[in-house]
Each structure stands twice: as C-alpha cells, then as structure tokens.
Amino acid sequence: MRHRYTLVLSAMRLIRPSNRRHLTSIASPDSEFISYMNNKAKSINKALDDSVPLCNNSVPLWEPVLEVREAMRYTLLSGGKRVRPMLCLVASELVGGQESTAMPAACAVEMIHASSLILDDLPCMDDDSLRRGKPTNHIVFGEKTSILAANALMSLAVEQTLASTSLGVPAERVLRAVQEMARAVGTEGLVAGQAADLAGEKMSFENEDEGLRYLEFIHIHKTAVLVEAAAVVGAIMGGGSDEEIERLKSYARCVGLMFQVVDDVLDETKSSEELGKTAGKDLITGKLTYPKVMGVENAREYAKRLNREAQEHLQGFDSDKVVPLLSLADYIVKRQN
Amino acid sequence: MRHRYTLVLSAMRLIRPSNRRHLTSIASPDSEFISYMNNKAKSINKALDDSVPLCNNSVPLWEPVLEVREAMRYTLLSGGKRVRPMLCLVASELVGGQESTAMPAACAVEMIHASSLILDDLPCMDDDSLRRGKPTNHIVFGEKTSILAANALMSLAVEQTLASTSLGVPAERVLRAVQEMARAVGTEGLVAGQAADLAGEKMSFENEDEGLRYLEFIHIHKTAVLVEAAAVVGAIMGGGSDEEIERLKSYARCVGLMFQVVDDVLDETKSSEELGKTAGKDLITGKLTYPKVMGVENAREYAKRLNREAQEHLQGFDSDKVVPLLSLADYIVKRQN
Numbered sequence: 102m103r104h105r106y107t108l109v110l111s112a113m114r115l116i117r118p119s120n121r122r123h124l125t126s127i128a129s130p131d132s133e134f135i136s137y138m139n140n141k142a143k144s145i146n147k148a149l150d151d152s153v154p155l156c157n158n159s160v161p162l163w164e165p166v167l168e169v170r171e172a173m174r175y176t177l178l179s180g181g182k183r184v185r186p187m188l189c190l191v192a193s194e195l196v197g198g199q200e201s202t203a204m205p206a207a208c209a210v211e212m213i214h215a216s217s218l219i220l221d222d223l224p225c226m227d228d229d230s231l232r233r234g235k236p237t238n239h240i241v242f243g244e245k246t247s248i249l250a251a252n253a254l255m256s257l258a259v260e261q262t263l264a265s266t267s268l269g270v271p272a273e274r275v276l277r278a279v280q281e282m283a284r285a286v287g288t289e290g291l292v293a294g295q296a297a298d299l300a301g302e303k304m305s306f307e308n309e310d311e312g313l314r315y316l317e318f319i320h321i322h323k324t325a326v327l328v329e330a331a332a333v334v335g336a337i338m339g340g341g342s343d344e345e346i347e348r349l350k351s352y353a354r355c356v357g358l359m360f361q362v363v364d365d366v367l368d369e370t371k372s373s374e375e376l377g378k379t380a381g382k383d384l385i386t387g388k389l390t391y392p393k394v395m396g397v398e399n400a401r402e403y404a405k406r407l408n409r410e411a412q413e414h415l416q417g418f419d420s421d422k423v424v425p426l427l428s429l430a431d432y433i434v435k436r437q438n
Numbered sequence: 439m440r441h442r443y444t445l446v447l448s449a450m451r452l453i454r455p456s457n458r459r460h461l462t463s464i465a466s467p468d469s470e471f472i473s474y475m476n477n478k479a480k481s482i483n484k485a486l487d488d489s490v491p492l493c494n495n496s497v498p499l500w501e502p503v504l505e506v507r508e509a510m511r512y513t514l515l516s517g518g519k520r521v522r523p524m525l526c527l528v529a530s531e532l533v534g535g536q537e538s539t540a541m542p543a544a545c546a547v548e549m550i551h552a553s554s555l556i557l558d559d560l561p562c563m564d565d566d567s568l569r570r571g572k573p574t575n576h577i578v579f580g581e582k583t584s585i586l587a588a589n590a591l592m593s594l595a596v597e598q599t600l601a602s603t604s605l606g607v608p609a610e611r612v613l614r615a616v617q618e619m620a621r622a623v624g625t626e627g628l629v630a631g632q633a634a635d636l637a638g639e640k641m642s643f644e645n646e647d648e649g650l651r652y653l654e655f656i657h658i659h660k661t662a663v664l665v666e667a668a669a670v671v672g673a674i675m676g677g678g679s680d681e682e683i684e685r686l687k688s689y690a691r692c693v694g695l696m697f698q699v700v701d702d703v704l705d706e707t708k709s710s711e712e713l714g715k716t717a718g719k720d721l722i723t724g725k726l727t728y729p730k731v732m733g734v735e736n737a738r739e740y741a742k743r744l745n746r747e748a749q750e751h752l753q754g755f756d757s758d759k760v761v762p763l764l765s766l767a768d769y770i771v772k773r774q775n
Contacts, residue, residue: 263613279596292503
C-alpha cells in the first residue's frame, strides 16, 4: 500500500508541483486517486471479510446464528465506497500511525455505517427495497434477522476496536476512540439524525431559517457525525495531538455535510439505475432535502463551498501526506452515484 | 447503603450464626433481603434516571429526538427487578470495590437488558403487547422510535461505562469491562440467543439430546451471558483477581440459567395478571421451554440444582460479604412473577 501511495503522490506532483494543496481542485488526477482508493478499499474489504466469520474457531454455528452472520456480511461486504474507513486510515497515517493498527477501528466505523443502513431501510423506517443495486437486507433475510444483524454489527464494532490493544495501541487511545464511536451512534449522532429525518415531513417550522436549521441538524447527525468520528478515531489511533485531531474533525464535518448535500442532489437528478437505489424517493415522500430548501444549483454551490472549507482545515499538515484527503473531498463532491 | 447492608447482615447472623453460607436456603430472611434489594434498586433507579436526560445541558431537544429519549426512559425506568445491575454492584463490593465506581457499569448492563427487551417485543420478533404490566415500547412509541431507542440505549451503555475512567477506574479495567458487555450483545450473546429462540419452533432435531442442547444454547445466550457479564463486569470494575472473576462468572452462569428455567415454569403455571406479561405464550407459539422438554416438576428440580451449584461457586469468598449473592440466587429461584 505504501508503495502504491508513493506512486500516486509522484503522479500528482508531476501535474502541478508548485501548489499541491489545490492540485485536485484544478487538475484532478482522478484515475490515480481512484486506483489508490481501490487499493485501500481492497485492504479494508479483506479485513471486513475476516471480521465476520461463518463459524467460531471451526465450530459450526446453529443455523439461525449462521443466518445472522450471513445478514451481517451481506450489507457489510456489499461494495460500498468505503469512504469512512478510508478516511480513518488516511487520518491515522497523516498523524504518523500505521495502517495495521488503525484497521480494526476503520472496520468498526464501516460496521456502524452498515448497521445504520440496515435499520434505515426497514419497512418501519425508510421502507427501501434497493441499496447499492441489490435488494436490501430485510428483503433478503426478513426483518427480524436484519434487526439482529444490525445490532450484532454495532457490538462487533466495539469489540473490534477494543481488541486493538493487542496490536500495541495504548488503552487510553482505544478508550477514547470507542467513546467517539459510541457518541456517533446514539441520540447525539445517527439515532438523532434518523429520528429527525423520519419526522421531517410532519414538522412545521416558524420560518425558513428554522427549517434550514432542522435540515442541517438531520445531516450533521445522520451523516457528518460518523464521517467526523471516522477521521477523529483514525487520528486518535495514530497518536495525533489534540490540535491535529481537532483540525481533522473540522475537515471531516465539512466532508460529511458535503457528502449529504451531494446525495440529495443526486437523488433528485439521477435515475434509480444510475444510483443503485430508489431515486427521487425523497421528493415523493416529502422529505426535507437541500435542493428542496435552496434549489439544485444553490445546493451544488453549497457543496463546492464545503469542499473549499474542508481543504482549508487541512492547512498546516504535511502537504504530501494530505493529498489523499484533498482528493477524497474532491471525489465526493464530483461523484455521480 | 453500607450501613443498611450491615444491618441486613446482622439480622441474618441472628437467625443462624453457625452456618451463614446456607442460611438463605434454610431460613430465608426474605423481608430483610428484599429491603436490602429495594435500597440497592433505589440507588440504581436514581442513576438510571439521571443517565437519560430530556435535554442536553439545558438545551431543548428537537421533538423527534426528545421522543427517542422518552422511549429509552419508558422501558429503562419501568421498574424491572434490577437483578443484573444489583449483581454487578454486589460483585464489585465483594472483591473490594466501591458502589460509586461500579454504578455506571451496573447501569450499562441494565441499559443493554432494556434494549434487548424492546427489540424482543417488536412485531417482527415476539410481537408482545404487554411487559411488566404495561404496554410494550413499540405499542406506545411505534416501531421506528422503539428500534432507535433500543440502539441508543446500547450505545449509551458503552459511553457510560467508558466514562468510569473519570471516577478513577484504570483504563485497562474499563476496556475489559466494555469488551465483556459487547461480547454479551452480539452473535456470541443476546443476538445469538434471540435468533435461536425465534427459529426454535421451526427447528427439527435428530434426537432429544440435540433438542436439549439447543434449548440450553438459547438460554445461555439469551439470559445467562448477560447475567454473567453483569457479575464479571462488577468484579472487573472492583479490581477483582482473575480467579475471583472466574468464580463469580460460574456463579452467575448458574443464576442466569436458573432465572430462565424459573421464567419458563412461571409462564406455564401463572396467569398474565400475576406475571405482568402475556402468560402461556410460549405454549401457544410452540416455543421450546424447559417444562415442555422435561416437565414442570423436573424443571423446578433443575432450578433448585442450579441454585445449589451457584452457591457452591461462592465458596472461598468472605462469608459475610457473600450473603447478598446467596440471597439473590434464592430470591430468583423462589420468585412468583
């Protein structure tokens, strides 16, 4: 991975050696970055695959438990973009950490994400039947197994991260990392975001400003908090200073929000086939979205502004090591599905 | 609490000072023990109440988030027997710990239990409408809020326990405690038990022995593992030795299994009114139960045997300090609802 990383950096330097910080915004080396991302994603997928075995120390599982493991694997290994674990690994490396010691935490963040996707798709929540181009978890395994799998992914995330102590990560760091993850899940994180999102269509606001505050609340909690946690957890595991952790947190909050703004725009402008999930659904269900509140063009502009802000928060870090984070933000703002 | 505890011990000494270890089986000081339990339960209920506030640092919550907090409180504060947190506190004190430092972990164990109850009662799981004499969580708050509340309780459990470091508990102990809790939730704990339980009626077994192994698997995972974790986590937080932790774990496994055997017997022999939940339901739904596999009388005998075994595992501990654990086991085997 290190070798591949150096190659990408060299390729990027060739394009605009004088100002690498803004390189990706000006002449984006998409294919190199995507190849770098794909390689990182491969390590992540391998680690995720290993983390949910279909037996316990070669002992076969009872059929119903096996089914839960299969349901966990189904969503966890269904080829997401791996933005969160990637962010976790890159943040760790940026502050001097190793990929191997940050990997369990990176996987844990993806498990939390997968768990939240399973729950979001349930009939009593968003009632979605398509995700990443495939039938959703509850369609394949049934509601009860889905809910159990979501729960098990959440606890496995905690177990995985705690086990990092066996890789030599000090207990205090591990503890702080798990604390960040737990906070990102509950009523100050994903749960709050999803609750607010589901109730959004029934809410009435005194004025437009309050509506926008509510929309921002949804997306900060539903998306940005976990993206933030991914970067923060990576920086903690890598041994970053409090200041480094804070800067990465601010960067990640912008990226997280931007991710959601782009998602909303794509939902309104793309077909289901292009997206791999039910398109235009937010529009039909009357959900609050950025395009609905500010119009498609303004939402696109907002995403670009968030990208610039994200990049500004990275000032002060090593200009070479920071390239993947700049490219990641750029990739998100330009993505088409 | 310490004072009250001493009073109970003195009362017990008066009854049979020569053999306190078997005192509770012979001349059970029910009212003293129940008063001791009620006092412990009061501290626990106060701590649980404080742990799920209805605002964040005096900032009001958006209505949908407030509703999730209310749903969390509804089940968490609905007057359970508090067997698990009590076990946690008593185990901690037995190995020399303080009630105050074990309290967050004790609350965490109860949060995990409450979370699992909310999920178990869902329409796609056991579809129960009555629990502890009140409508179940999903009946009051709806499925989606229920599921979110269950999730939030799980992550709050982790947060709470991790925050014990601020009370001076060493990070290594806290990490180990959270690891025990996480393991008790996933596919080696509650999730496995619930999955096996839900599928039980559809399973076919090659022989009676296999059926009994399956039933044992359900109850070890659905009940005993968390009861075990409660004792183990208490002993860890209290600074117990590995040997002490092991003995308390064996005691708690017997108590956990016994709890379930008694539950099955009560379900078959009591009315809904007496139980505060739908009685005879296991019989109607064709679920595997101990009375169904071995008959009511044998199941009662089995519970008594488990009680004796549980008490044996406590040999070697201070004979005064161990009295609450002996009484707790006795209380469980004799309970009527």
